[in-house]
Amino acid sequence: MKKIKVLELGWEFPPLINGGLGVACMGISKALAKKVDLFVIVPKANPGYEYDGFDLVGINNLEYRQVETLESGYMYESFAAVGKAPIDLQPYASGEGTPGRIVFTREGKLLFSKVHKTDLELFTAHEDLYSGDLARKVIEFSKICAVMARAYEFDLVHAHDWMTYLAGVEVKKATGKPLVVHLHASQFDRAGADARGWIYDIEKYGMEQADAVIPVSKYTGTVAAGHYGINPDKIFPVHNGADPVHVFRTKKKFPEKLVLFLGRLTAQKGPEFFLQIAAKVLEQTQNVRFVMAGTGEKLRQLIETGAFHGVGDRFHFTGFLDKTKVNELLSLTDVYCMPSVSEPFGLSALEAAQFNIPAVISKQSGVAEVMKGALKADFWDVDMMAKHIVDLVTDEKLYKKVAEQSAQDIKNSNWDTAADKMIRVYHHVLGW
């Protein structure tokens, strides 16, 4: 069978940016590249960096005259369906800020000017990709992707998360090629069921315009169908994989069992629930310590809440940790706890499982579908979560059983399996 040529649009990408989305995109790209012809466009890339099996271009490395040449004779399609004015957006902040610089016609259509030299500087600056005028970055990225796409030969375009959805739609309009959008995390996960605004609109628009939607779990698929009204017939959940890690154990320097929370300290991850769970566990057994690793807007409030619960000597905050420190921490951990309010997937639970750590996870997570052995509870059910943890730290038999089942569960959680499923989606879309 003919090899499919895929144009992939990403936002974060290692080694320059190592967020969760970037890591997933890297895993997907490496696995896909073994079976398809793959070309990736991202806003920022290290010019000297070579990837195994696929080409990657960063807009930050484009010369203005290249864009000018590509752009000649092209009229940008409007994104008029995106109802509300684009704004200075921060995907992980709750409020959405000040108006941007996009012009509306009297009929309410958005007008896009040609790419300007200063627009390219959006991607060469040192500024974080998510800060500053994010709306403008998203739009300029879309425009440049569209004109670049016209110069390539490919069969379909695959876009990752809302930042690249507009680009995906614009490429589809410019080239007529089918669009697959990947949903790693939605605004519903980040901001809750009442999340509305430009990001939500773009997500909805992107998924509507797409020929197929790939959520990272069935759970996220139900969010796409339920909260975004996307036709379930074109939703094809594909679970994330996990890159194999170097697994090691370190002997703890203290006698108590260690229960770990790892993640951004934002409402989405349920850190307050973890505190409540810790307080409940400590009521039942003293033989345990808790660590909350990560940072975020809720850190200070959480520190005070921990003090208020009287668990300050058993509940430790580490702040931000790099990968080495995270692995060191995993090597000490006895139980992993992920009480996320809404977790599209939850890769960290898989990583913990690779370290043979049993997990207690919320039912509102994608990874719960993969980790059949993990102990689960609704995120708000702190009593049940606490019971699971107490059971694990007091019942060695159960502990062993859960750890063994986790090892089974993660066997199929690799990116090659995920890539095979994505290719099946490509075939479905292309009708091959």
Add this chain to the structure above:
Amino acid sequence: MNISLTFHAHQPNRLIAYDFFKIGEHAFYEDDNLNAQVLSQVTERCYLPANRLMKQLVDLSDGRFRFALALSGVILEQAQHHRPDLITSFRELADTGSVEFLAMPYYASLASLYSPGEFAEQVAEHADLIEQLFDVRPTVLWNTGMLYSNAIAAQAYDMGMEGIMADGNRQMISNLHTNDLQCAPLIAATKTIVRNRRLSNDLAISRVDPAWSEYPLSPYTFADWLHRQEGQVVSISMDYETLGERQSDSTGVFEFWRTLIPAILFNEDVFMTPGETVRSFHSTGTIDCPQPISCSTFGTTSQWNANVMQQEAIKKIYALEEQVKASHDRDMIHVWRKLQSADHFHYMEKGNGFTPYPSPYDAYIYYMNALADLQVRVKQEADMLRAMESKNLA
């Protein structure tokens, strides 16, 4: 007029950035380099020149200039390790016979509020150290931050103290006659010396404040103010660090004091140490102070125990008392006591700019991690003792 002058000196044991990964592994919590460095700096800028000045003034006045020093055990311990010359310098002052050393809880702790037994032990430990270094045993108590209440006065009485210092804060104690000796309810043998808060703060704070109506203050003016005071004794007290550290040499602080003391003597006012005061006068009345007061800005204990982090840290350090003491491990008890210093809790106060940490949250996290490490060690030792005992029984 009689004047009683007391300087208080203390340096905190600041902690290192003690993160989670150190728990169970790193048994030393203090930033020894930083603490030594700060001590050295303050010794050069303040303690040594101030001691020299005070000794000169004592010598020149043939001992008519007399005053008291309240030195925490912590600063003396730091000095023994890092600046023995500072001990020598204090020793020289002691040898003049014109300087009285006051009793303190060794660790500048809040034990008077949280553990009366521990409080008594720390005051005794401090008295032993003072006696060892300066050959005198203190008889007047200067509690951490001048903490005072009916209950604390009663504890001072139990310890056999002749006097206890309290801050003369009219907002906290309504029936106050600042310049007279007082007593706590039903405590007659231990007299309460009330600091003249206004006059003390004039020297410690206002003197360098250009917005103050009396700025710049002349030492002669201040000596006249003292002369015109009424009552048994004016008690003036402040941090020793006022001389050369809080108020740098360039503010003329040393010159000010060099002039002030002779000016007071010229007015034929009389210096008395706190001990001499309590032995010379009867108390004139009873002050009722059911709530603890301190010499802080608000007069309360809020700088140490108002927010949940402070409360949690205090609760957990004192909860260890029984287990730590059961170990009979002197080093461990010492480490535990050093973690009781009030500074640790003050660093957790929001809005406190006088801190070595990036934020009160960091102060709390490092402290709690260090405390967790101590918990682990205490438990290990207890387990070991239990194992040995069961072996002996067998």
